[in-house]
Amino acid sequence: MPQSQATAHGNGNTARPKVLIPEKVSPDGLRLLQASSEVHERKGLSPDDLLSIIGDYDALIVRSETKVTAPLLAAGKKLRVVARAGVGVDNVDLNAATKLGIIVVNSPQGNINAAAEHTIALLMATARKVGEACAGLKAGKWERSKLVGIEVKGKTLAILGLGKVGLTVARAAGGLGMNLIAYDPYANPALAAAANVEMVPTMDEVFAQADFLTVHTPMIASTKGMIGAAELSKMKPTAQILNVARGGIIDETALLEALEAGTIAGAGIDVFTAEPPVAGDAASRLIAHPNVVATPHLGASTVEAQENVSIDVCSQVLSILSGQLPRSAVNAPIILPEEYRTLRPFVTLLEKMGSLYTQHFSPSNNAQQLRTTFDLTYEGSLASSGTTKPLFAALVKGLLSPVVSAESLNINIVNAELVAKERGILINESRSRDKVDQEGYSASVTLKARLDPRSPSASRVVRGDPFAEGVALRSSERRKKVENQVITGFVSNNTPYISRLGRFSTSFVPEGTMLICLNDDAPGKIGVVGGRLGKAGVNIRSMSVAPIEANDNDDVLLKEGSVVDGEGREGEALMILGVDRTVDDEVRKSLIGDDGLIEASVVTL
Numbered sequence: 098m099p100q101s102q103a104t105a106h107g108n109g110n111t112a113r114p115k116v117l118i119p120e121k122v123s124p125d126g127l128r129l130l131q132a133s134s135e136v137h138e139r140k141g142l143s144p145d146d147l148l149s150i151i152g153d154y155d156a157l158i159v160r161s162e163t164k165v166t167a168p169l170l171a172a173g174k175k176l177r178v179v180a181r182a183g184v185g186v187d188n189v190d191l192n193a194a195t196k197l198g199i200i201v202v203n204s205p206q207g208n209i210n211a212a213a214e215h216t217i218a219l220l221m222a223t224a225r226k227v228g229e230a231c232a233g234l235k236a237g238k239w240e241r242s243k244l245v246g247i248e249v250k251g252k253t254l255a256i257l258g259l260g261k262v263g264l265t266v267a268r269a270a271g272g273l274g275m276n277l278i279a280y281d282p283y284a285n286p287a288l289a290a291a292a293n294v295e296m297v298p299t300m301d302e303v304f305a306q307a308d309f310l311t312v313h314t315p316m317i318a319s320t321k322g323m324i325g326a327a328e329l330s331k332m333k334p335t336a337q338i339l340n341v342a343r344g345g346i347i348d349e350t351a352l353l354e355a356l357e358a359g360t361i362a363g364a365g366i367d368v369f370t371a372e373p374p375v376a377g378d379a380a381s382r383l384i385a386h387p388n389v390v391a392t393p394h395l396g397a398s399t400v401e402a403q404e405n406v407s408i409d410v411c412s413q414v415l416s417i418l419s420g421q422l423p424r425s426a427v428n429a430p431i432i433l434p435e436e437y438r439t440l441r442p443f444v445t446l447l448e449k450m451g452s453l454y455t456q457h458f459s460p461s462n463n464a465q466q467l468r469t470t471f472d473l474t475y476e477g478s479l480a481s482s483g484t485t486k487p488l489f490a491a492l493v494k495g496l497l498s499p500v501v502s503a504e505s506l507n508i509n510i511v512n513a514e515l516v517a518k519e520r521g522i523l524i525n526e527s528r529s530r531d532k533v534d535q536e537g538y539s540a541s542v543t544l545k546a547r548l549d550p551r552s553p554s555a556s557r558v559v560r561g562d563p564f565a566e567g568v569a570l571r572s573s574e575r576r577k578k579v580e581n582q583v584i585t586g587f588v589s590n591n592t593p594y595i596s597r598l599g600r601f602s603t604s605f606v607p608e609g610t611m612l613i614c615l616n617d618d619a620p621g622k623i624g625v626v627g628g629r630l631g632k633a634g635v636n637i638r639s640m641s642v643a644p645i646e647a648n649d650n651d652d653v654l655l656k657e658g659s660v661v662d663g664e665g666r667e668g669e670a671l672m673i674l675g676v677d678r679t680v681d682d683e684v685r686k687s688l689i690g691d692d693g694l695i696e697a698s699v700v701t702l
């Protein structure tokens with residue numbers, strides 16, 4: 098289970114998670130959730146109602162009607178997942194969710210066929226004036242000569258956005274004998290060719306050639322208002338337009354004016370800028386136009402599609418609530434379960450390494466001090482791991498957890514990079530296949546602090562100026578001090594080990610409370626520390642002694658005695674004691690000074 102998710106929002110209680118569903122979602126999926134969660138279907142909530150109750154819920158499942166805004170997400174203190182029972186997530190503030198570490202999932206496939214079939218329904222209805230004919234007949238009219246349509250066979254269907262829906266429409270329209278062209282800079286040319294779609298290089302060609310134009314792009318900043326008056330003016334006056342994607346991709350006022358002017362012949366529209374449209378606005382007037390066939394966002398409204406999307410997103414919510422990874426997270430990387438199983442022990446290791454770093458090398462409980470640049474190197478078999486996102490997230494979590502309360506910070510694979518950046522932590526990840534195999538385990542990880550290029554002491558100084566040289570010495574001392582802040586860890590039998598701490602090679606399991614002492618490498622030190630701890634009622638559970646790393650010969654400054662603070666110099670050693678309770682700061686301080694003990698830090702891992 099991703100650690101990050103296990104403790105999301107720090108609410109580690111065992112109560113059944115609560116799932117809120119403010120829209121109509123098929124019961125097929127909800128049944129999957131009911132066994133382990135409290136499922137509350139609450140239709141008809143106002144935005145304020147929703148805001149007032151969202152704090153109680155671990156998961157929110159919506160369709161297109163609910164606006165999942167930044168304030169709503171912020172009020173969802175326990176929210177771990179927002180599930181969109183459909184494709185388009187334009188009603189969810191993805192940036193806000195990512196920042197808060199809330200996973201957003203959708204159902205990218207479940208309603209594709211329904212949306213494509215609805216497009217074909219609107220294509221035929223527009224071509225044959227089905228809407229107007231039906232309305233007239235119901236009003237008691239029998240009008241035939243006025244309602245002559247056109248055939249689609251042999252006409253050109255131009256597709257803007259040849260993704261999943263666009264391609265499915267293409268295949269169906271091909272079956273109706275239409276010529277197919279498409280514009281989509283990111284489309285897969287092989288799939289296009291297999292569906293007999295000719296890709297055109299510019300959007301203008303789409304407008305010029307279309308007898309029918311159908312839009313299937315997502316609603317994003319670059320597609321909003323993509324078809325306005327200028328684009329419509331490039332089309333044939335006989336052309337008809339379909340929109341089963343999103344309201345607002347086609348400018349509603351411009352389309353209305355083109356229909357009124359007769360420069361566009363007709364339109365089939367399923368989606369609107371405001372849903373439902375506001376009386377008197379451009380969308381309402383479009384709907385009322387005789388050459389428009391309109392439906393109230395019904396593209397995904399089939400029994401089959403609703404079953405599909407419901408089962409799809411509910412099973413993903415179930416996964417997330419039980420600490421597993423979802424299939425289709427919109428704002429998180431996709432990690433295959435097998436891959437995650439391999440990474441899992443390293444997730445624990447990285448979190449421990451981060452926490453050890455902060456407590457041992459930067460123990461002032463000052464989050465500011467964490468503004469550090471790190472090199473994180475994955476060695477051996479880890480170097481070929483597909484993704485390292487969970488490891489990165491675990492490290493950020495570990496680094497911050499000693500100084501930031503779990504409740505105030507939910508760090509997971511969704512937001513780790515953002516959180517690190519916001520806190521001034523830069524982590525450069527790299528991979529190395531060097532020498533790990535010879536050491537009895539297949540992979541290790543090294544975390545190494547680097548003097549932050551943003552820090553003033555990293556700046557260059559001029560030789561010959563005594564002041565500048567003083568600064569230079571301090572600056573290089575500082576650099577050396579920071580660069581000796583190294584931790585290496587590995588995993589053996591699913592247990593994490595630390596094999597290097599500062600300049601010392603060691604081997605201990607980072608677990609529980611530990612007292613880490615830097616001392617002169619001479620006999621008798623263990624007895625001294627043991628005696629003092631015993632007096633303070635602290636028992637030693639485990640012990641390891643770490644000599645200075647044998648091949649670490651970068652010790653010019655160390656010999657000058659300028660580097661201390663846990664990184665070590667020649668003739669020193671590190672003593673790592675696992676203890677059964679925390680060591681008071683007074684006891685810790687009392688160890689330092691006498692009897693060759695140079696420093697002591699207490700870490701809880």
Ligand SMILES: NC(=O)C1=CN([C@@H]2O[C@H](COP(=O)(O)OP(=O)(O)OC[C@H]3O[C@@H](n4cnc5c(N)ncnc54)[C@H](O)[C@@H]3O)[C@@H](O)[C@H]2O)C=CC1
Pocket residue numbers: 183184185186205208209212257258259260261262263280281282283284313314315316319320341342343367368394395396397398
């Ligand atoms: N009316 C309804 O009930 C439904 C509507 N939809 C909507 O249909 C749309 C398409 O969904 P999918 O096919 O699943 O998405 P998709 O992501 O598979 O395909 C979208 C395609 O648009 C292309 N694209 C993006 N920007 C473009 C641009 N500026 N010009 C040309 N092409 C561009 C992309 O490269 C991609 O190939 C979405 O807006 C979705 O919300 C989907 C299902 C039901």
Ligand SMILES: O=C(O)C(=O)COP(=O)(O)O
Pocket residue numbers: 160161162182183184185186208394395396397398
């Ligand atoms: O999946 C989509 O993008 C849709 O537009 C379907 O919306 P709906 O779930 O029917 O409100």
